[in-house]
Amino acid sequence: MSPFLLLCLTPTLTLTAAAVPTGSLPKISADIYNPTNITFYLYQPARLTPNPPILVSPHWCHGSALAVYNGSSYAKLAEQYGFLVIFPDSPNTDDHCWDVSSRATLSHYPATEPGDTLGIVNMVHWTIKQYAADAGRVFVSGVSSGAMMTEVLLGAYPDVFAAGTAFAGVPFGCFASPENDKTRRGYWNDDCARGKITKSPAEWKAVVEGAYPGYRGWRPKLQIFHGTEDDVLFYPNFEESIKQWTAVLGLNGDASWTTVAKTDDTPFANWTKYAYSAVGHGDETWFEAYSAKGVNHNIGNHEEIAVKFFELDCVSGNGEGRECFRWGNGGPLGNSLKGTEEGACLEVAEFRLNSCFKMRNHVVDSRR
Ligand SMILES: *[C@@H]1O[C@H](CO)[C@@H](O)[C@H](O)[C@H]1NC(C)=O
Ligand SMILES: *[C@@H]1O[C@H](CO)[C@@H](O)[C@H](O)[C@H]1NC(C)=O
Numbered sequence: 001m002s003p004f005l006l007l008c009l010t011p012t013l014t015l016t017a018a019a020v021p022t023g024s025l026p027k028i029s030a031d032i033y034n035p036t037n038i039t040f041y042l043y044q045p046a047r048l049t050p051n052p053p054i055l056v057s058p059h060w061c062h063g064s065a066l067a068v069y070n071g072s073s074y075a076k077l078a079e080q081y082g083f084l085v086i087f088p089d090s091p092n093t094d095d096h097c098w099d100v101s102s103r104a105t106l107s108h109y110p111a112t113e114p115g116d117t118l119g120i121v122n123m124v125h126w127t128i129k130q131y132a133a134d135a136g137r138v139f140v141s142g143v144s145s146g147a148m149m150t151e152v153l154l155g156a157y158p159d160v161f162a163a164g165t166a167f168a169g170v171p172f173g174c175f176a177s178p179e180n181d182k183t184r185r186g187y188w189n190d191d192c193a194r195g196k197i198t199k200s201p202a203e204w205k206a207v208v209e210g211a212y213p214g215y216r217g218w219r220p221k222l223q224i225f226h227g228t229e230d231d232v233l234f235y236p237n238f239e240e241s242i243k244q245w246t247a248v249l250g251l252n253g254d255a256s257w258t259t260v261a262k263t264d265d266t267p268f269a270n271w272t273k274y275a276y277s278a279v280g281h282g283d284e285t286w287f288e289a290y291s292a293k294g295v296n297h298n299i300g301n302h303e304e305i306a307v308k309f310f311e312l313d314c315v316s317g318n319g320e321g322r323e324c325f326r327w328g329n330g331g332p333l334g335n336s337l338k339g340t341e342e343g344a345c346l347e348v349a350e351f352r353l354n355s356c357f358k359m360r361n362h363v364v365d366s367r368r
């Protein structure tokens with residue numbers, strides 16, 4: 001429950017809550033390129049940590065920014081740890097589902113056609129600049145349509161997001177409209193929803209790589225969760241997502257390269273966790289897949305799990321003398337960066353964020 005709600009409940013609670021600093025959720029009118037007119041809400045905790053991380057929390061179909069704000073614990077967690085939360089609100093008046101189907105939304109900085117991802121990414125850039133936020137610690141997590149949007153944002157903008165968590169989503173590109181029609185932003189891909197779209201790991205990988213041709217840089221880490229009884233985005237999408245992301249991350253197919261650790265009843269009874277890591281890097285599970293036995297589409301938003309995975313609860317390394325998890329830090333693809341633009345950014349660690357950020361700003365500005 002949000003601090004805002006606590007204030008509204010009873011006089012007793014008002015007294016208790018009054019001692020707790022509470023943030024605000026302004027609707028932002030930013031001068032950004034936002035071609036599909038997504039509404040932008042930004043939760044600013046009362047105690048913002050210096051150089052704050054950013055969490056993007058896209059809503060589910062028929063949901064809204066305010067529904068996620070109200071119905072999740074992100075505002076409370078942001079209050080506790082001092083991070084910013086972007087709650088975007090879909091412009092789709094039919095069913096308030098995100099555009100996870102258009103060619104533009106599935107592309108890295110598309111040239112001319114409007115798609116939802118670019119508006120959200122430009123909200124991130126704006127927030128980084130306005131709040132001196134940490135460009136290396138931008139995360140995304142959602143349920144259902146928000147989970148599909150999470151996988152789409154990670155696939156199209158691996159240079160913006162450090163990690164994501166998807167509760168009941170589908171693979172990147174699975175919802176693509178026929179011929180990637182640019183006008184079909186609200187396309188409901190029933191074949192994908194029903195788990196009828198299957199591809200090989202190499203094919204799924206090619207779909208992601210097609211979003212940002214030529215990119216050979218660092219890829220965000222990812223957690224996916226799916227109920228075996230999902231009645232909206234059917235369970236085969238879990239297996240297809242595993243094929244896709246393990247292929248993209250280079251964590252499939254070769255037993256000498258990949259370790260898969262299976263843990264029963266984690267984090268809940270009847271849920272099984274599969275953690276994928278490179279051999280010798282068991283503490284860096286770059287991809288985690290959770291199969292929730294007996295659970296339908298209503299899998300829920302597990303904010304604490306996402307916050308932990310993103311290390312948003314890590315404040316200045318928690319005094320452990322280490323950095324909190326961030327873009328470019330760790331991962332199975334560390335060696336593949338050399339010789340690319342992104343690799344160059346990584347290799348010169350000190351200049352990385354500056355030069356990468358400028359590179360991105362340039363792209364954003366030129367599209368105004
Ligand atoms: C976004 O809003 C502008 C200004 O009102 C309008 O011209 C444009 O057509 C809108 N874009 C979409 C995709 O609806
Ligand atoms: C906020 O959440 C409460 C409890 O889940 C619900 O009863 C209420 O209708 C919600 N309010 C809004 C504005 O979404």
Ligand SMILES: *[C@@H]1O[C@H](CO)[C@@H](O)[C@H](O)[C@H]1NC(C)=O
Pocket residue numbers: 269270294
């Ligand atoms: C786990 O599965 C068993 C067997 O299907 C069932 O009896 C039990 O209620 C389930 N537990 C939870 C917490 O869902």
